[in-house]
Amino acid sequence: MAVPLSQMWAVASYVLRQRVARRRHYATVLMLEPLLRCNLACAGCGKIQYPAHVLKKEMAVADALAAVEECGAPIISIPGGEPMMYSHIGELVRELVARKKYIYLCTNALLLKQRLEEGVFSPSKFLTFSVHMDGDRDAHDFAVCREGTYDKAYEAIKLAVSLGYRVTTNTTLFNHVDVARTRRFFDEMMALGVESMTVSPGYSYQKAPDQHGFLKRENTYQLFRSLLENPRKHWQFNQSPLFMQFLMGKLHLECTPWGNPCYTLFGWQRPCYLLQEGYARTFRELIETTDWDSYGRASGNPKCANCMVHCGYEPTAVHETFNSLGGFLKTVAATFAGVPDSARGHNITPPPVTRRVTTGEAAPDAPELERALRDAVDFRGDVRITTRDGGVHEGYLFNVSDDLVEYFPSREAGVAALRRADVTGVERVGRDFADGKSWEAWVRKYHEQKAARAAGEKVETIGIFSEPL
Ligand code: SF4
Ligand code: SF4
Structure with a gap:
């Protein structure tokens, strides 16, 4: 089973409680970003392009916990930046486990082995490492713009699994993905012992250096149909069957961005994890003052036209599943309909309050x-x-x-x-850290380095960072 029964029950009972309270806008997953700096600079990432004084900032644990309490979501996803670089990651995780929150700690795993050896974490059914793996070795290293990252993450996953941690992978797919290689990659990850995998079409971040790799809606349907056709029995996906059907173009869902809100260094991000259209100081303010009708495909907002990311549509699928008998039966049908049967299933500053x-x-x-x-x-x-x-x-x-x-x-x-x-x-007055030149420079450098190594020159590391991993 991809997800423990206790976690399924925590989500199901939470959704039912919202239904009883007749609450329309509620969150199932809180995306908590305690910092924005990272030890990678991936071409498809739009999260890290900030001046150094912003990248040095970290959220206070008390501020993070206050956001968690106010939001009430049973699942907390901790992205970033790279959360393993957050000075208080151990304390934050311990506090969340004590509150019985299910945590998905999203990491590129470059520091995972080190943190495990330092004893920062303890295995718990509440804690899952969600490791960023964008395909096989070549695909992943190219996507994250640094050679050697796949091997490093692979070893860290192996160690975490052997120590009894829950581990999942998190794969973002862009339009240059190779279907056959990606299917073999799924086999490889399952053989490594991960609990399940998350796959998502690339977020069309306005600020990402590579603006050419994002998938349009029709391409997403085609890609996911080819990828998930005849799924292998041992594949497990950490996504709801209805969301998988949506990605394959077999089901229509509308975006419910409030279902996966993002609390970051600037406050509660409007309207979703992807778009940055202002910030609210409280979750309540976010819910009550955001013009939700202006977002999602049905709104006609061009920024939402091709978006199919999980932070907008997975909460809709979860709501559909648990909110009515019809939705529940649809999920059961999707589970047995050949959609992956496995789919059964950041220097420290005060919080932005003063x-x-x-x-x-x-x-x-x-x-x-x-x-x-x-x-x-x-x-x-x-x-x-x-x-x-x-x-x-x-x-x-x-x-x-x-x-x-x-x-x-x-x-x-x-x-x-x-x-x-x-x-x-x-x-x-400052430099635009998202001017797109870094991506072009990276591609040029990557090909020069590869050619130099092929010609017999000594090239230690291929990537943006010059120091070896
Ligand atoms: S995608 Fe993740 S690993 Fe890559 S630069 Fe952004 S935060 Fe870092
Ligand atoms: S459709 Fe995508 S970009 Fe638009 S609000 Fe929903 S999640 Fe955000």
Whole structure:
């Protein structure tokens, strides 16, 4: 069985309780991002392109736990950045286990062996390592832009399994995927002893260096049909059967982004893990003030047109499964219909609560200023903000609401906020960390390094990072 019965029951009973309470907007999985820095720089990742002073920040454990309590979701997924680099990862996991939360710790596993040897974790039915593996050795090393990562993750998985930990893999598929090799990769992972596998079409991150690899909806259907046709008996997937049918184009689901909310260093991200359209200070504020009708395919929002990622659609599938007898029967039917039968199934700053607010006399609203502020929120470098009282403020601007403009100051800890009405100007002053040049440079470097090694030159490491793993 892919998932322990106790976990299934925790989710099922939670969904039923929401139904009894007639709650429409509730979360089944909280995606908790305690930091944004990583020891890799994958071409398809849109999470790590920030100025150094933002990448150095880490969420306080108390802040993370307050978010967990307020949200109430039975499952906590900890992505990042790389959570094994988070200074308090052991403490955070212990606290979550004590609260009987089922944790999926999403890691590239480069530090997993080290953390296991340090005794940071203990095996528990509540703790699963979800290891980032984007295919076989060649496919994975290319996707994560660093040679040697597959072997390192492979060894770490083997060790974690042998120590009695729950381990799953997490595979993101892009449009250059080779179906036959990926099927062999599934065999290899199951033979390694992982509990189950998660597969997802690549998130079309606006800020990812590689903008060419994301799948359009029709390509996703085709890919998943070929991949999951005649599934092998021993494949286990950590996804609901209805979501797998959706990926294969056999079932229509609508996005319910509130089902997998993301709490990050900036607050509760609107509307989902993928898009960054402002932040709320509390889960309640997120639920009550986000214009949910503007998102999902049915909304006509072009940003959602090709999106089929699990953070939007898996909660819909889970809701369908447990919310009615019809949904439950549909899931049973999907389980026996040949969709994988196995588918049975981040320097420390205070949490962003204490905001220093600078005030002044109100400045007139101007369309250019509105545009400049929108542009500044989208920019992944530092900006300079001027205020009516003559003040000049520099930092990473992450949120503009009706009343406040919030930013991480470049040279101070914590979060600062200005009254929206006081702002008179904003200009880019830092480097755009998501300008796309890094991907082109990486591809060029990768091919040069491969050619040099093939020609007999000594090339120690192929990848963005020069030091060996
Ligand atoms: S995808 Fe994961 S491993 Fe790769 S750079 Fe982003 S956070 Fe790091
Ligand atoms: S469709 Fe995708 S991008 Fe749009 S809200 Fe849902 S999860 Fe986010």
